[in-house]
Amino acid sequence: MLKGIDLIFGLNLQNPMIATSILEISAKAYRQNIKYIRSEIGPEPVISAVVKGNAYGHGISQIVEIAEKAGVRHFSTFSSDEALEVFQHSKKGSQIMILGMLYLEELEELIRKGISFYVFDFERLEAAIAVSKAIQIPAKMHIEVETGFHRTGFDWKFRERLALKLIENSSFITLEGLCTHYAGAESVSNFVRVKKQIASYHEFKDFFLGHGLAFNKFHTACSAATLIFPETIMDMVRIGIAGYGFWPTKETYFAKLQDLPKNNKNPLRRLITWKSTVMSLKDVKMGEFVGYGNSYMALTDIKMAIYQLVTVMDLAVS
Ligand SMILES: Cc1ncc(COP(=O)(O)O)c(C=O)c1O
Incomplete structure (x- = not known):
């Protein structure tokens, strides 16, 4: 017993000869999934591999290695601890973006390491500016705007105050991205709502551009949006579930079915x-x-x- x-x-975890089960992660399947996404988005947009939740359970270090070999050099994590794990396992020059949680005390380390992060409220914005000023390194920020997901993101009512802050502190901020996330892009029943979100994002974009704010990347699309709403692709797509070989929903698969090659119906492969x-x-x-x-x-x-x-x-x- x-x-x-x-x-x-105990010890035997280290010994694959004694392991009774093996999880194999296929680098070939990942390459195929990225190839398919690339065929959908064209040569220009950056693919950010979303490795939240320990790479959707596949293991951050394993997926980072596989993804880099497949040509992916941008990674999205939920939190700062995941970002630091990617940092540890990725090659120099790979980009890391935190979509969610970080503690303000970690900002200095993240900024020094060149890790970018979402900014969706004034508390994080002001804290990051203060750290950047103190260490004289601009913080790489992705300004997230609220368009209907109602999770994180600056509300429309804050646009003036936000623009002013960004302009006043432009020497301490690298505006890496302007971003949002769509609610329900994986379901056709949300078609009208997603279209409204896209329109709302463009209002924010026009507003900021009108104020002379330049962003390195405009990015809004997760897997479902990338596949179903091509207008959301822009400069970068944030690909989670499809990278691991799953269709976001049956609806997304059926929506794409007729465009897929006849003898090779499903281009996504489980890893x-x-x-x-x-x-x-x-x-x-x-x-x-x-x-x-x-x-x-x-x-x-x-x-x-x-x-x-x-x-x-x-x-x-x-
Ligand atoms: C902001 C954001 N972008 C992109 C993704 C990736 O979504 P998907 O797995 O549907 O591609 C997520 C996943 O949770 C996310 O939170």
Whole structure:
């Protein structure tokens, strides 16, 4: 019994020979997904690989390595700790952008490392300006505007105050981006709402440009927006789910289906394969039940393989 516990938490995690399950992450599948996204967006826009949530569960360090080999040099994280993990594993020159959480005390380190971050309220804006002034390094900011997602982003009513702050402090700010996020771009039923959000983003953009503010990149599109609303592509797309081989929804897949190559219907490939070791084989007769709570009934005579579900995992990159 103790031995079993040791197997899960102990030494053997280091030993793939003893792991009973292996998660394989396919670099080839990732390249294919990026190739497909590239074919959709054309040669110019930057692809930012969204590696939030430990790269949607695939592992930040593994995905950063795979993505860089596939030519991706821009990464989006949720938080500063993820950004620092990307920083540690990425090549010099790769860009890192924090979409969400950071502590103001971390600003100095992030600015010194050249990590860019979303700015969606005056507290973060003012804190970043103060740090930039103190260390004489401009902060790389993405100004996020609220267009209908209602998560983060400056409201329209703050545009004058915001523009003034950005102009007054222009020597301490690198305006890396003007951005927003669409609510429900993955569902056709939100068509009108997304179109309204796009229009609202353009109002912000025109307003800031009218005030002489220049941004390095305009970026708004996640996977679904990239695939379904091509006008949202602009200078950069932030690709999460599609990079990992999933369509954002069935609707997005069906919407694209007719444009896809005939003999190769689905261009997106899953990255993960779970391989496990069969522990035992058993014959089960038709009508017999299997498992806790009799959760499965054999509809015919079957041969069943039993493998270990809660297990030691080894992560392999192929
Ligand atoms: C701001 C932002 N952009 C892009 C993405 C990527 O979205 P998707 O996985 O649908 O491509 C996310 C994901 O959560 C996000 O929060």
